[in-house]
Amino acid sequence: MTPSPVRPQARNRRADARRSRASILDAAIRLLNERPEASVEAVASAAGVTRQTVYAHFPSREQLLTAVLDRLTERAVAAMAAADPDSGPAAEALLRLLDASAQVAGEYPALVRRLGALPASVREDAERHVPVAELLERVIQRGQADGEFDDRLPTEWLVTATIALAHAATTETEAGHLTDQQARELLHTSLRRLLRAD
Known part of the structure; x- marks a missing residue:
């Protein structure tokens, strides 16, 4: 029919x-x-x-705020994708992606703080991070294949650790413990040490 x-x-x-x-x-x-x-x-x-x-x-207001968070996540993913994840050394590409995401969040500091307090299950948070994780995974796999990153650790673990470190940098900045620049430098240093091949 x-x-x-x-x-x-x-x-x-x-x-x-x-x-x-x-x-x-x-x-x-x-x-x-x-x-x-x-x-x-x-x-x-x-x-x-x-x-x-x-x-x-x-x-509901909560549904509006959740949709706003999804919209900002879409903007961050678009900025990350535009940061040329497939060119240059993998470490530089990874840091470019994270800087692009941070730049989007930095445009809306009060809103990002408010959205960070929204109740969300582990599953919901993981689903929201899927497109971010996919971009990070692509770069990390490339770095592991090239011998630039440690290939003894599972790629998924390194993606999860990268996201966790990025969140930690944001949390410390929002708490006033670090400036944006200090958090960026510490995040970059920590990721290089975590990922590098010995």
């Missing part, structure tokens, strides 16, 4: 819904970075939509 063609009106409604959702998320990112406790009404106003429209897409 041949499926029914999608009517133009339905296609237009879906396109409008996608644009509306994108506008809400972009407005939420801007507003919540300036005012992390801004209301849903304020987000709706900033997006140029009604409060009901926001709730139609995101039935």
